[in-house]
């Protein structure tokens with residue numbers, strides 16, 4: 001994903017709105033516990049395949065493993081395969097892994113994350129690493145890990161009044177590398193673009209809203225209100241941030257703007273028409289990147305994953321899911 005720089009206006013807007021809006025309800029804290037140890041293990045299991053770069057064996061094997069996990073938790077799997085063209089002409093053998101809840105009752109919500117690894121560590125401080133693949137423990141595996149733990153937990157606790165579907169989007173991170181001279185086009189989020197363009201109207205309408213998870217396990221991570229999420233799905237942002245507060249993680253979910261990000265939620269909003277937010281880390285004081293020190297570097301590995309971050313995001317989602325009615 002790629003950061004866009006227009007957060008000054010949005011920050012002002014957020015400030016203005018936060019002074020006029022008061023929270024009307026105080027939702028009670030949900031007692032069901034998200035298990036961060038389990039999510040951490042799901043994250044490590046993906047990394048054990050190696051970097052899951054497009055068209056690699058590790059990618060293929062990890063995709064099979066993710067599919068089996070969701071099936072084990074009672075989910076119906078649809079594999080949406082497509083040959084997608086990367087910015088450099090490479091044909092990317094893409095598979096969106098769609099895990100559907102067997103609960104037929106409405107309403108439904110959608111939670112998604114990308115599962116592919118970036119093939120180039122083009123933001124690494126050492127230029128010798130720029131063409132090496134990224135392990136993508138945070139930028140990929142963490143979002144899928146939180147989704148798998150939620151799927152496991154939803155199977156154990158049948159009391160949620162919403163049905164939760166999950167999508168693991170492929171081919172998110174083949175975007176134009178910083179060392180390339182190519183003009184930046186629509187090179188990111190190719191799997192999500194494909195799913196969104198082919199999404200049936202009835203399917204899109206069945207979702208109340210969507211939540212994208214991207215980089216939800218990093219050390220020292222905080223989550224700010226991403227600008228496109230505020231533009232397309234402001235009420236969802238407010239609901240999720242309120243859930244974070246109720247779950248006890250208000251300090252990690254900051255009530256301020258974190259800029260706009262080109263990510264999988266853009267096509268989900270614009271092409272599929274599902275209001276979808278992006279829960280994505282933001283490090284306003286990090287010189288290496290506002291996505292944090294390990295983003296698109298060879299250091300995006302399990303050594304830099306923090307269970308507390310996984311816990312904060314996971315418990316916030318548990319709070320949200322189990323207080324929906």
Ligand SMILES: [Zn+2]
Nearest residue numbers: 001118139173
């Ligand atoms: Zn990335």
